[in-house]
Amino acid sequence: MQYTNIFHTLKKELQSSYSQREAETIAFWLLEDVAGLTRSDVLMGRADLLSDELIGRLQQMVRRIAQGEPVQYVLGYTDFCNLRIGVAPGVLIPRPETADMVEMCRQFAPTHIYDLCTGSGCIALALKKMFPKATVEGWDISDKALDIARQNAEDLELDVTFRHVDVLDGSSPPVGMSRRGIGLLISNPPYVCDSERAEMERNVLEHEPAEALFVPDDDPLLFYRAIATWGHYLLSDGGHVMVETNRRYAHDVADLFRSKGYDEAEVLKDCFSNDRMVQCQKISTAVVQ
Numbered sequence: 001m002q003y004t005n006i007f008h009t010l011k012k013e014l015q016s017s018y019s020q021r022e023a024e025t026i027a028f029w030l031l032e033d034v035a036g037l038t039r040s041d042v043l044m045g046r047a048d049l050l051s052d053e054l055i056g057r058l059q060q061m062v063r064r065i066a067q068g069e070p071v072q073y074v075l076g077y078t079d080f081c082n083l084r085i086g087v088a089p090g091v092l093i094p095r096p097e098t099a100d101m102v103e104m105c106r107q108f109a110p111t112h113i114y115d116l117c118t119g120s121g122c123i124a125l126a127l128k129k130m131f132p133k134a135t136v137e138g139w140d141i142s143d144k145a146l147d148i149a150r151q152n153a154e155d156l157e158l159d160v161t162f163r164h165v166d167v168l169d170g171s172s173p174p175v176g177m178s179r180r181g182i183g184l185l186i187s188n189p190p191y192v193c194d195s196e197r198a199e200m201e202r203n204v205l206e207h208e209p210a211e212a213l214f215v216p217d218d219d220p221l222l223f224y225r226a227i228a229t230w231g232h233y234l235l236s237d238g239g240h241v242m243v244e245t246n247r248r249y250a251h252d253v254a255d256l257f258r259s260k261g262y263d264e265a266e267v268l269k270d271c272f273s274n275d276r277m278v279q280c281q282k283i284s285t286a287v288v289q
């Protein structure tokens with residue numbers, strides 16, 4: 001069957017939840033992903049020549065997106081640091097600010113890397129690509145996330161070990177790799193306060209995993225305390241820590257690391273000019289608090 005302007009039909013349905021510009025971008029993205037059409041193909045009307053089956057698939061995807069499912073879950077992937085990262089409900093969709101954090105690690109020359117609360121594995125995998133000789137581990141408490149992360153490692157042919165670890169459970173003994181060489185401990189842990197839910201987009205709240213996002217209002221730094229302790233186990237002197245933070249607490253996180261025996265704690269800004277990362281260095285193996 002010959003359609004008339006399927007592109008506009010898709011775009012119009014998307015506009016029930018997205019601005020005109022966003023709807024257009026998503027419609028182009030879907031047509032490229034599902035049918036391999038470029039923007040100029042679409043503008044020349046080639047979308048109208050697609051098979052009924054493909055158009056049916058596109059309409060189904062658009063319906064899900066218009067009802068609030070994140071585009072990346074519907075497509076099954078997102079692009080992150082030039083890697084195609086598979087995502088599904090159960091892992092956080094990688095954000096641009098997290099890609100900024102990975103990029104800031106280029107200044108280091110780590111021989112071993114631990115990514116705590118790894119989720120889809122995006123940070124660990126991007127760092128393995130950046131530092132192919134480093135040994136890289138990603139830890140998470142969620143089996144669903146670990147399945148997705150392992151699948152991503154296989155698809156991308158990157159040698160990263162993913163391990164089931166409850167980062168908040170300090171009683172489990174440190175496992176694994178040698179501390180010799182310069183380590184990098186990196187994490188994008190949950191850091192959004194429960195009270196910030198009201199400011200968040202519906203598609204995040206209703207579809208992305210709460211356990212990857214939220215911390216209690218009365219203890220917003222709990223993951224950073226645990227990460228600081230892990231750093232004492234996992235890093236030798238001179239090892240680096242890099243963490244993503246809630247912009248409201250970036251300076252408190254820097255103070256926390258200072259108080260736990262780390263040096264050179266510095267707050268870094270993301271691509272949106274928000275205080276978003278803290279980097280610091282371990283100076284003394286003597287201080288374990």
Ligand code: GLN
Pocket residue numbers: 095188189190191192204212213214244
């Ligand atoms: N940056 C994410 C957001 O704003 C939160 C990531 C996290 O909690 N680690 O949705």
